[in-house]
Amino acid sequence: KLTLLHYPANACLIPICSLYGAAVTTVEGIGSTKTRIHPVQERIAKCHGTQCGFCTPGMVMSIYTLLRNHPEPTLSQLTDALGGNLCRCTGYRPIIDACKTFCKVSRKEHIFEYIFSSMKQNEEEFLPLDPTQELIFPPELMTMAEKQPQRTRIFDGDRMTWISPVTLKELLETKVKYPQAPVVMGNTSVGPDVKFKGIFHPVIISPDGIEELSVVNYTDNGLTLGAALSLAQVKDILANVILKLPEEKTQMYHALLKHLGTLAGSQIRNMASLGGHIVSRHPDSDLNPLLAVGNCTLNLLSKEGKRQIPLNEQFLRKCPSADLKPEEILISVNIPYLRKWEFVSAFRQAQRQQNTLAIVNSGMRVFFGGGDGIIRELSIAYGGVGPTTICAKNSCQKLIGRRWNEEMLDAACRLILDEVSLPGSAPGGRVEFRRTLIISFLFKFYLEVSQILKRMVSGTDHALPFPVLGNADPKQLPQDPVGHPIMHLSGIKHATGEAIYCDDMPAVDRELFLTFVTSSRAHAKTVSVDLSEALSLPGVVDILTEEHLHGINSFRLLTKPEKLLSTDEVFCVGELVCAVIADSEVQAKRAAQRVKIVYRDLEPLILTIEVMSSKVGPEKQISVKQERPSNSKWLPKNRGFAAALVHIYLDGSVLVTHGGIEMGQGVHTKMIQVASRELRMPLSNIHLRGTSTETVPNANISGGSVVADLNGLAVKDACRTLLKCLEPIISKNPGGTWKDWAQAAFDESISLSATGYFRGYESNMNWETGEGRPFEYFVYGAACSEVEIDSLTGAHKNIRTDIVMDVGCSINPALDIGQIEGAFIQGMGLYTIEELNYSPQGVLYTRGPNQYKIPAICDIPTELHVSLLPPSQNSNTLYSSKGLGESGVFLGCSVFFAIQDAVSAARQERGLFGPLKLNSPLTPEKIRMACEDKFTKMIPRDEPGSYVPWSVPI
Structure with missing residues (x-):
């Protein structure tokens, strides 16, 4: 029987060819303001889970997919579903609020119990989630899947051919025909290589629905998982296995689940396959070190037959004798059960907890054979400390027969540091931190196993925490539109994907696109700039250089003028050199890459403020006399004003326009609240048009946390001007409606439009004496x-x-x-x-x-x-x-x-009471190295100047 699978995926990664026969659902497809909005869209907007709205469609689709698979999800499922989504504006709390309304917890308690009463949303006010009303899978695709003959699909492009075999036999035949072609499942490894590294594959093989690649077999010795299973499927399978088998057998599965919970986000885990992750053999792979120490084996198949190879260090190093042959494919992976007195653990440390590559990770396994604490087998592997996964094979061999105690630990640390060496110039930097993690992980493993041996339960791992909601003062809210937690005016449009951003706007007729060419040197003299090849490309109109901007080649805000284009001398990587103008963005970027610049490096490299100041220090300065008082030179002029335009229409509705730019801060919403209070009319009667110089020209800048403050006073002024004009009309018919008043004013030729203006706050600051109040308020x-x-x-x-x-x-x-x-x-x-x-x-x-x-x-x-x-x-x-x-x-x-x-x-516990200097950001590296202990003292140190570091402090 065919089953439907719903999963989120990254649109920038998933190949169109792989979607044959699939139904693609986008945020626009699940609901819109023109038809009906989906409960997910409504709740994320009503719970104030959107500001700029750029991340909102992704959040909506992650939650939507979770609900299609689990209509009443748990909090842990919710956290997992949103682990691959990022938001810069909200701080995530209101997004979580929206999600929790679908959770079982929310049936027992109101989601906003910590927030004052006026911000509460009763569950009855939300649209109900009815699984029977969701989009159905297209019947024609279902019919095609059931009745259409299965045969290899081939998609031919100008430069590449995509082949999708649907049977194992066809896959093997295709691999023989194209032995160098990569086998792609989720495109999470090959895709980035093609896009960012320029690697070209003329043929790509992508198996589709081959049953033998998705097997799940339980044997007496362990579990066999098909290579085509996605990491998300592997995660679910392991979670179910753990519930069925004795705990001592499933420690390896527990460790794999721990890493699968933090490996990338749900979108990547749903695309990436187990086999692809293993065969890619990335040096920072989270799973390979663990699978390597767990005695896992790989089942391979070719036209010549089957064979099995161990997933060991030789395989991970791509040794020819232990690797796949070009015509072979990985069918499945065998993951053995653990024996009694055998223990396995997984460790990783990254810049953040989830959805990021590990700085260092590790898998460790020990087998005692009995309760005597004597090591019979020991395997330790590390990722992130070399060009491949590193196994400390020699060190482990020397420790066999030792008792599991602190003497063994000390010897193990020294042996492993000798074997797993990391040069001072290693890519990725953080060398001393990574060396420390190598033995810190070993110490954590030692503690965990020791506690288990003593029948003690380690409490070091906890489920990811779930946030408690915010609160505010219940006395804050007056009983009028101002002060109420009104939903963001564009919230629904953000959630439905209908909000228009710059990239969504179609190009106008004869529109041109500009791409900058930037410097690749930190300090250099430009010897020559060759534009000929770039100019010869089709669609390129011209290339702007410093010569074109003679006399106007500078810009400034509050500081001294700075060059816009620098074709003579550059002072940093990324400095603008020239600009390509073309008829499309793609052509502009392509031509920018063809501009050839020859540099002559100058000394010193400008990497720090100290070096830069030496270039513009006192000896480099000249004296400039100004006809302005020196103590007022930083006072900007023509700032702090605002304007607005308000119209009243004959149907009683109101249109507000102002000079502030909506960037997610909710200024449009606040302006409607201001107009609602001033005109004493419902919010539903008031509409707002996007900011435009056609309606409010010469607007002030939007920034400095004063946009709503200034523009609100302009809107207030315009509304009061209108009310003053309408006072005679309203006084004659106090019981009338706005429609009545507007019609009466129109009949009497009274203007129903007004402009508002705010000149800015007056400062009573005396800058000479330093007395007075320079600003109206402070936050x-x-x-x-x-x-x-x-x-x-x-x-x-x-x-x-x-x-x-x-x-x-x-x-x-x-x-x-x-x-x-x-x-x-x-x-x-x-x-x-x-x-x-x-x-x-x-x-x-x-x-x-x-x-x-x-x-x-x-x-x-x-x-x-x-x-x-x-x-x-x-x-x-x-x-x-x-x-x-x-x-x-x-x-x-x-x-x-x-x-x-x-x-x-932590330092004081170790007897360290001296001064401590820590710089931000306080990353895991800085925290660990500041917590000095015997492990930080044990690692080898490189002499300064004996190597070229991967990165330099700025």
């Missing part, structure tokens, strides 16, 4: 955080954070709390995770999500409480509110200082 906040650290690995857990923020009288508490939480999580990432790594040549390594990590849902505090401080005074601001923005970013440093205190406590 204050405080945060207290509690953390735990693992002094052996450098990992930390955010247990609880309490935030109090002074926002005056909040116009929209839901939006303001969202800004506070999002800013705090950003700050937490800034101070603990988000590290920039530069090469010795000044190239930034951390340029994308694979290298630069931001907080994920697993990194937020287990408990997060936000309170809004009751306003202590009325001000001249908009309804006594304060502009907020993401001013709470700095509060993330409370996590930094909590970790610093924890590190100090």
